[in-house]
Amino acid sequence: MLWMRNPGASLSALLILALAGLISPSCRAQAALLMEEPYGFFGSVNPTGHNALYFERVCADTPVHLRRCQAGEPGAVISRYMGIDGYDWVAIPLIPYLYSVEDVSQVPARVDRWRVHRLRSRYREAHLLSLGEDLPPGNFVRAGWTQLVGLSYERRIYAFRFATSEKQDDAFIAYMNGRANRSHFNLLFSNCSDFARIMLNFYFPGTFKRSVFPDAGMTTPKQLAYKLERYAHRHPETQLTIFEIPQIPGYRRLSRSNKSVAESLSTTVYAIPIALVNPYLAGGLFVDYLVRGRHHLIPRKPQLLGPDNLLALTAPVPAAENPLSAVAQAPSASIGDPAESEIDPAANSRLTEIRVEHE
Numbered sequence: 001m002l003w004m005r006n007p008g009a010s011l012s013a014l015l016i017l018a019l020a021g022l023i024s025p026s027c028r029a030q031a032a033l034l035m036e037e038p039y040g041f042f043g044s045v046n047p048t049g050h051n052a053l054y055f056e057r058v059c060a061d062t063p064v065h066l067r068r069c070q071a072g073e074p075g076a077v078i079s080r081y082m083g084i085d086g087y088d089w090v091a092i093p094l095i096p097y098l099y100s101v102e103d104v105s106q107v108p109a110r111v112d113r114w115r116v117h118r119l120r121s122r123y124r125e126a127h128l129l130s131l132g133e134d135l136p137p138g139n140f141v142r143a144g145w146t147q148l149v150g151l152s153y154e155r156r157i158y159a160f161r162f163a164t165s166e167k168q169d170d171a172f173i174a175y176m177n178g179r180a181n182r183s184h185f186n187l188l189f190s191n192c193s194d195f196a197r198i199m200l201n202f203y204f205p206g207t208f209k210r211s212v213f214p215d216a217g218m219t220t221p222k223q224l225a226y227k228l229e230r231y232a233h234r235h236p237e238t239q240l241t242i243f244e245i246p247q248i249p250g251y252r253r254l255s256r257s258n259k260s261v262a263e264s265l266s267t268t269v270y271a272i273p274i275a276l277v278n279p280y281l282a283g284g285l286f287v288d289y290l291v292r293g294r295h296h297l298i299p300r301k302p303q304l305l306g307p308d309n310l311l312a313l314t315a316p317v318p319a320a321e322n323p324l325s326a327v328a329q330a331p332s333a334s335i336g337d338p339a340e341s342e343i344d345p346a347a348n349s350r351l352t353e354i355r356v357e358h359e
Helices: 007-023 040-045 094-099 113-127 166-178 192-203 221-234 261-267 271-277 279-293 307-314 345-358
Strands: 028-036 050-055 058-062 065-068 076-080 089-093 157-165 241-245
Touching: 028 166, 028 192, 028 221, 028 307, 050 192, 050 221, 058 076, 058 089, 058 166, 065 166, 076 094, 076 192, 089 094, 094 113, 094 307, 157 166, 157 221, 166 192, 192 221, 241 307
Parallel strands: none
Antiparallel strands: 028 050, 028 157, 050 076, 058 065, 076 089, 157 241
């Protein structure tokens, strides 16, 4: 009857409802490949860094069991680890993963070794004992539970955010909960980046494969980020956006930029013995590094995400406004000014303080 009385208004209402269904935030969510910089002694030996994936819609029912997030939950970070009681992967809520606390208001602007230890220990006692009460904290020789929380106290992290659908996320949760979660970590062929490659292929089938060049058949964080960026250039609907999560100063020296295998062997002390044993191999690695290994992944001014504006990581970005397109690349992954965004003055001031510490 309403249609017959006012067909124009009814048609407009139907169009509005259809459009709302298309752009409804419940239909689209965000995930992000986290490229984490190397640090410390092991970072000098193996300067490739670490990979993890963050999911806005996927939460941790337990550290080894996934579920859909409820309203207000910020999602979880999933990665492959070594030395966690035989588990292959562990899921940690986003805020504890970065800062070892459950509320961003508790994140300190600066830390020391004692404070980092206290924050991590409190979170472990409250949430991680199911992974093993005797699980060691770890050191530069042996991995332990400290690699699961408080990552922003040790390294700078770049988040390569992309869009996902409800169907994809639900299928991913079922897949992860249905497979055996037993460790088969191997530094060369089953490392954290290999695990991230498998998860990315779940969302982008057949896109992420091992590369002989520039990584000699290994999977590295820089390689995955490069392939995700290249895929997004061909598929704007991916809505790829790059963010920087700065390292909280005080606990460790600043982390170093991620390197590919060829870059690692060509720009570190490894180059000397390789050149002495086989100068042709050394020359080939150097050429490979010059041709492909120096690709700059990070925009000149990525938006900084600190504790006060961390939820910007899940804000939807229309494909037409994808900041990745036509962004000038920086010669290195140095800290830049945040892109223009809606950040309150207090958050902006806090990020400025962190940036000054890095400089």
